[in-house]
Amino acid sequence: MQTAYVRGMRSSFVHLLRGLLIVLVMCGFAAPALALTSTTTTLTLSPASPVGKGQTVVLTATVVGASPTGNVTFMNGATNLGSRSLTSGSATLSVPFNAKGTFSLTAVYAGDSNNATSTSAAKSLTVLNASTTTLSYSGTPPIGTGQGVTLTAAVSATSPTGTVSFYDGATSLGSGTIASGSATLATSFATAGSHSVTAVYNGDASNAGSTSAAQNINVITGT
Numbered sequence: 389m390q391t392a393y394v395r396g397m398r399s400s401f402v403h404l405l406r407g408l409l410i411v412l413v414m415c416g417f418a419a420p421a422l423a424l425t426s427t428t429t430t431l432t433l434s435p436a437s438p439v440g441k442g443q444t445v446v447l448t449a450t451v452v453g454a455s456p457t458g459n460v461t462f463m464n465g466a467t468n469l470g471s472r473s474l475t476s477g478s479a480t481l482s483v484p485f486n487a488k489g490t491f492s493l494t495a496v497y498a499g500d501s502n503n504a505t506s507t508s509a510a511k512s513l514t515v516l517n518a519s520t521t522t523l524s525y526s527g528t529p530p531i532g533t534g535q536g537v538t539l540t541a542a543v544s545a546t547s548p549t550g551t552v553s554f555y556d557g558a559t560s561l562g563s564g565t566i567a568s569g570s571a572t573l574a575t576s577f578a579t580a581g582s583h584s585v586t587a588v589y590n591g592d593a594s595n596a597g598s599t600s601a602a603q604n605i606n607v608i609t610g611t
Contacts, residue, residue: 424504427453429460431495431508440518440596444484449495451477453503461496469493485515516596519545521552523587523600532610533580539573541587545595553588561585577607 434446449460451474460479462469472479474497485491491513499505526538541552543566552571554561564571566589577583584602591597 424499425454425502427451427456427497427499427503427506429495429497429506429508431462431493431511433493433511433513437512438514438516438591438596439485440598441488441515442484442486442518443515443596444482445513447481447483447493447495449479449497449508451479451497451503451506453506456497456500456503458500458503459498461498463494463496464491485513488515488517490514516591517546517594519543519548519589519591519595519598521587521589521598521600523585523603525585525603525605530606530608531577533578533607534576534610536574536576537605539575539585539587540570541572541589541600542570543589543598544569545589545598548589548592548595550592550595551590553590555586555588556583577605580607580609582606 428451430450430452432448432450434448435443439445447462447469449462451460456477457474459471459473461471462481462483469483470481472481479495492510493513494510495508497503497506520543522542522544524540524542526540527535531537539554539561541554541564543552548566548569551563551565553563554573554575556577561575562573564573571587583605585605586602587600589595589598
């Protein structure tokens with residue numbers, strides 16, 4: 389008899405609890421949501437600022453959280469540049485910038501069922517006039533070691549000023565100042581072999597920098 393009484397009490401309690409839950413739902417109450425994992429979003433630009441007008445910049449957002457999924461929206465101020473899905477915690481968007489100016493870029497992660505939304509710090513991108521650099525050199529190959537060679541960089545831009553740096557691979561050969569759209573450097577090569585030489589225009593307040601195609605200069609042992 390006591391057992392039946394206990395069972396009845398349990399049944400009544402279960403029905404009462406179910407009824408209470410129904411009332412709470414009807415009144416707009418819901419169970420508290422699980423806490424979301426906080427996230428951080430980082431934005432990088434390639435190439436870095438400044439760039440030339442018409443150049444395409446790759447925006448990459450990296451999101452750190454609890455295996456985040458979902459979408460990242462890339463913004464230029466209040467302008468939506470586009471959205472991409474996260475893959476292994478990152479998303480990329482390639483954007484051509486066809487107007488000069490300074491732009492404030494951010495990446496906004498939308499969050500998912502486990503991760504909270506987050507917005508990156510703003511990255512400033514300056515877009516200047518585009519430039520092109522062409523490299524030439526004096527002398528007929530092969531060039532002997534120690535033989536003088538004049539490197540000439542012609543810079544095509546809007547009244548370019550500033551300097552051009554010359555490189556043999558990753559080794560700096562020196563720099564020259566632009567005059568009438570070109571810069572020169574007198575140099576020589578101490579070792580025999582193929583030397584991959586480039587000219588890098590460093591840009592100015594109005595023009596973005598640019599790098600020439602490599603010139604392969606064959607150098608033989610001098611006599």
